[in-house]
Amino acid sequence: MDIQLKRGLLDVCVLAAIQNEESYGYKIIKDVAPYVKLSESTLYTILKRLELASMLTVRTAEHGGRLRKYYRITNAGRGRIEDFKEEWREVMAIYKFVIKEDSENG
Amino acid sequence: MDKQKFISTLKRRLARLPRAEASERANFYSEMIDDRIEEGLSEREAVAEIGSIDKIVAQIRAERVPRGAAGGFRTARKMRGWEIAVMIIGSPVWIPLLLAAAAVILALYAAMWVPVVALWAVELPFFIMAFISKYLLIGCVQATRLALTLTKKGAALLGRRSNG
Numbered sequence: 001m002d003i004q005l006k007r008g009l010l011d012v013c014v015l016a017a018i019q020n021e022e023s024y025g026y027k028i029i030k031d032v033a034p035y036v037k038l039s040e041s042t043l044y045t046i047l048k049r050l051e052l053a054s055m056l057t058v059r060t061a062e063h064g065g066r067l068r069k070y071y072r073i074t075n076a077g078r079g080r081i082e083d084f085k086e087e088w089r090e091v092m093a094i095y096k097f098v099i100k101e102d103s104e105n106g
Numbered sequence: 107m108d109k110q111k112f113i114s115t116l117k118r119r120l121a122r123l124p125r126a127e128a129s130e131r132a133n134f135y136s137e138m139i140d141d142r143i144e145e146g147l148s149e150r151e152a153v154a155e156i157g158s159i160d161k162i163v164a165q166i167r168a169e170r171v172p173r174g175a176a177g178g179f180r181t182a183r184k185m186r187g188w189e190i191a192v193m194i195i196g197s198p199v200w201i202p203l204l205l206a207a208a209a210v211i212l213a214l215y216a217a218m219w220v221p222v223v224a225l226w227a228v229e230l231p232f233f234i235m236a237f238i239s240k241y242l243l244i245g246c247v248q249a250t251r252l253a254l255t256l257t258k259k260g261a262a263l264l265g266r267r268s269n270g
Binding site for chain 1: 131133134135137138140141142144145156157161162165166169
């Protein structure tokens with residue numbers, strides 16, 4: 001898959017994983033796992049990028065005697081998810097057209 | 107590998123990064139390992155799932171490189187015809203500049219030796235003087251001996267005359 005495309009998709013994946021409730025690193029990886037494999041390094045970079053873009057906030061809290069970082073989506077993050085859904089409605093329409101043309105000729 | 111070793115090795119491999127970033131990344135992985143252990147994995151299994159440090163470092167390196175520059179530095183490529191032509195046409199400009207730069211560097215290097223030479227230049231007359239003085243001294247001693255000998259002989263002659 002195109003690297004830029006994949007990067008954009010993974011960003012939205014992570015946002016979706018935290019859209020309903022605050023989450024933490026390992027839980028995000030587990031939630032996304034059925035759909036796409038996310039390595040720790042990739043996740044770190046994505047979380048950093050999203051934080052820089054103000055699409056999520058980070059807070060550190062104590063958990064089981066150690067520190068854990070929790071990530072919470074922002075309105076900008078929700079906006080990104082909406083944009084993604086809109087973009088892909090268009091992509092799906094074109095895809096249906098391509099498939100239809102293909103099957104008519106095939 | 108156990109968690110301590112993994113994290114310390116990772117920190118060592120990330121030493122080139124800004125300290126805050128290296129420490130933040132290490133903490134991130136430490137947290138990930140702990141989360142897996144909490145889920146029931148053993149420490150070794152948790153570390154194994156994280157993957158190899160080599161891969162992590164390679165990925166970080168790949169991220170930091172601007173797109174299009176493979177390996178982080180431009181690989182040498184063949185010079186195009188027009189580049190060679192420009193180099194030749196421009197040589198009356200860059201060759202003298204290069205020579206001037208080389209001359210400046212040489213002059214700076216020579217300048218470093220000036221104080222050393224100056225110090226030795228002060229020392230040299232003293233060495234020469236000492237050298238000359240030694241032989242002057244020897245000469246004086248010999249001359250004095252000669253004078254003494256002559257005096258003795260003269261005295262002896264005088265003595266014989268007065269006695270004979």
